[in-house]
Amino acid sequence: MTHAIPTYATLDDWIARETCAFSLDDPQSFATAIDQMMASPGEQVELLGLGEAFHGGAGFLTLRNRLFQYLVQAHGYSSIALESSFPQGCLVNEYISGRGPASYEEVQQRGFSHNFGKLEENQELVEWMRQYNADPAHAVKLRFYGFDSPTDNIDGADSPRQVLRVALDYLSSIDKASGQRYRSRIEPLLGQDAAWQNPYALIDPAQSIGLSPEAAALRIETEDLISELLIRRPELGARSGPDRYREALQFTSEARQLLNYHAELARTSDERIARLLGIRDAMMADNLAYIVAQERERGKVLAFAQNAHLGRGKARMQFGADLYEWWPAGAQLNAMFGPRYVVIGSAVGVSEATGIGQPETGTLESLLTAAPGPARLIPTHRGQGLPASEIAALPTRSGSTKHPGYFTLTSDSLAEFDWLAVLDATTYSRGGPPLLERDS
Incomplete structure (x- = not known):
């Protein structure tokens, strides 16, 4: 109306x-x-x-x-998503669900980007969610997400290793041979994380490895991995459940955009900074769309x-x-x-x-x-x-x-x-x- x-x-x-x-x-x-x-x-x-x-x-x-x-x-809200690293947020969610780390201090650094774990109010939020979930009277358990792209960390944009590993581990858990085949093609191309995370690449394109032959090959392999997950959606989703399948697909899509970001870092262009900012925000939006899909049967989402x-x-x-x-x-x-x-x-x-x-x-x-x-x-x-x-x-x-x-x-x-x-x-x-x- x-x-x-x-x-x-x-x-x-x-x-x-x-x-x-x-x-x-x-x-x-x-x-x-x-x-x-x-x-x-x-x-x-x-x-x-x-x-x-x-x-x-x-x-x-x-x-x-x-x-x-x-x-x-x-x-009827069931989850909150903060402007913090999407992959790192999984650790905080494990903590509020009563699994994983035993104390907030253990997730303070690894569960947040931008040092946001040090904010007093963030600890208050996380501890309240953990206590809420521990109450058996609450049938719908709360979830915590980060929705920022892994491109804006203090030490530079992330290596694609972590997000690709989630997808590879998922595929291996269902089809060991297929997972190993993709892992053997992808891992040799990743190189050293420090090379991807060079903070000076933002101001000097020459210091980025985003357009190296290995990075270009890795982008192709990532596209092939996405295709594998999409082609086998009915089978994989049925065997793992829709939540795990969507998570693996989202992490692989995150890897694709992260590699695009690294490629843009290596380019010299008047539009370079604006495109980097645009890629980051597009990843944020895609992450939130994924989060809404994950929560649709459970409740609504607050993004901050x-x-x-x-x-x-x-x-x-x-x-x-x-x-x-x-x-x-x-x-x-x-x-x-x-x-x-x-x-x-x-x-x-x-x-x-x-x-x-x-x-x-x-x-x-x-x-x-x-x-x-x-x-x-x-x-x-x-x-x-x-x-x-x-x-x-x-x-x-x-x-x-x-x-x-x-x-x-x-x-x-x-x-x-x-x-x-x-x-x-x-x-x-x-x-x-x-x-x-x-x-x-």
């Missing part, structure tokens, strides 16, 4: 009529705000995205934790990442004099899922710890934080019904003096997100990377 979108005379009119205030410390006001938000898109939503304005904001992380807990308890990855419009990044544009995961998901994908963007008024001062008068953050708080949700209607001339004239607030990964709201945010979650203020999470002073 479609609902008529109201028309608002001004942005202040929209904010006054639509804002739903809540506090993260008041369960009742929080539940009321979330229930109101969840009622608007209906039951068709399979994937809900929650963006963060910058990595490490304690308020955004706490909002995510409270939101996921409430969605599990009241709205930086705003720029989850919005529906083109992503833009200024680096010196160069402006890079690419389609982020949110735009890809919008094309794949349509109304089954809904996304919340987040914003903050002030964050002294990260060098974010009071928003300038007339900016979107200033208008929204003037409404009752200390936090609020507001539907954007994707810009429909809002005064176009006032939106076009919106100034953009200043950025952060300490956190280069902070992205402000813009007039485009109203079309890119279904809802905005706006906090008055946030601190910086314990465990976050050191913040640096910058000139501007």
Whole structure:
């Protein structure tokens, strides 16, 4: 059922009529705000995205934790996916299921990319999921996923060894001879992991091995392995079960795109950086589509990442004099899922710890934080019904003096997100990377 979108005379009119205030410390006001938000898109939503304005904001992380807990308890959600390495996330899922490592410290580094395992709120989330799953009263056990591509780790893009090994082990477990045949062709081409993971390849294409003869041959072998899995889908899926089959196919597809990424690293082109960013986000979207398929019979999925990855419009990044544009995961998901994908963007008024001062008068953050708080949700209607001339004239607030990964709201945010979650203020999470002073 479609609902008529109201028309608002001004942005202040929209904010006054639509804002739903809540506090993260008041369960009742929080539940009321979330229930109101969840009622608007209906039951068709399979994937809900929650963006963060910058990595490490304690308020955004706490909002995510409270939101996921409430969605599990009241709205049929069964899993959460974080902007962290897809292959590494499997270890965290083993931990919350009561298998694998015995303590969080054992998954803190190996289960997350970007050092995200050190964030205090991530440990809180994981431990809550583990406790939830340990309760026999909960028939549907929660699952944890990473959905980031293995291309953006601190030490450089991953070697394809790990993702290919998952597929090879799977095939060998069902057909030992076939698995060994593919393994004997693939493993000699992998070489040393350090050569793939050279962090300097990002700035110097000559240091990448992505277009070497061995890498080219490995791409062909990976395509052959994908074909093997697809040709034998009825047999393999019946023998292993659909979940294991889909997992093996997804890891092999991840290897294909990872090899494409390494090939792009080795090229010299004006479009090189934008294409690398685009490959990463396309992999994110494919991983989330896989996760939704895995969860479809169990429940719905909450995805959490930086705003720029989850919005529906083109992503833009200024680096010196160069402006890079690419389609982020949110735009890809919008094309794949349509109304089954809904996304919340987040914003903050002030964050002294990260060098974010009071928003300038007339900016979107200033208008929204003037409404009752200390936090609020507001539907954007994707810009429909809002005064176009006032939106076009919106100034953009200043950025952060300490956190280069902070992205402000813009007039485009109203079309890119279904809802905005706006906090008055946030601190910086314990465990976050050191913040640096910058000139501007």
